[in-house]
Amino acid sequence: MTAFLANILLALAWMALTDSFHAGGFATGFLFGFFVIWIGRRDRHTASYHRRLLAIAAFIPYFIKEMVVANLRVAYDVLTPRDHMKPGIVAVPLDLETDLQITLLATCITLTPGTLSLLVSEDRQTLYVHAMYIDDPQLLVQEIKQGFEQRIREIVQ
Known part of the structure; x- marks a missing residue:
């Protein structure tokens, strides 16, 4: 799975968990997913x-x-x-x-x-x-x- 797809999925999961189905919720989830992937990165593709x-x-x-x-x-x-x-x-x-x-x-x-x-x-x-x-x-x-x-x-x- 590409890092971008993982980031999108994490943003959608964030929206579902916080019950905020709007652009601001997606943006927050996208930023959250970005930092999660950044902390857990293991290969050069995510870098x-x-x-x-x-x-x-x-x-x-x-x-x-x-x-x-x-x-x-x-x-x-x-x-x-x-x-x-x-x-x-x-x-x-x-x-x-x-x-x-x-x-x-x-x-x-x-x-x-x-x-x-x-x-x-x-x-x-x-x-x-x-x-x-x-x-x-x-x-x-x-x-x-x-x-x-x-x-x-x-x-x-």
């Missing part, structure tokens, strides 16, 4: 599960912060009379290997207002990104690589 789950938990606030900042920047540009855009296309060299990793990166970039993933090169080594605000192309590439790409690599590997 990998915990590492991934913590990476996902760290990714969510980062993504929300990036979304809020990008929304505020676009909203400011729309509401002010002066145009602040410096649009352009940058080539982001990829360290990600699988289609899933590249798709997650492209999706995160596209979901962030002001940026859009355009194309992945045929050799899957470059992602072309259109951005509304490019003050320094190298800085944008560095932000993508150290932000989204690094966190996606931590989650998937």
Whole structure:
């Protein structure tokens, strides 16, 4: 049985024992199950599960912060009379290997207002990104690589 399935079953058992059949009860049971599995782990698969789950938990606030900042920047540009855009296309060299990793990166970039993933090169080594605000192309590439790409690599590997 995988650690994730065990965690889900422990969360459902927690809900049944506490008679709390709602999202908060499931979340509490999931956290309880996470710590039970963490304390009783015996192999590298459960250690990998915990590492991934913590990476996902760290990714969510980062993504929300990036979304809020990008929304505020676009909203400011729309509401002010002066145009602040410096649009352009940058080539982001990829360290990600699988289609899933590249798709997650492209999706995160596209979901962030002001940026859009355009194309992945045929050799899957470059992602072309259109951005509304490019003050320094190298800085944008560095932000993508150290932000989204690094966190996606931590989650998937």
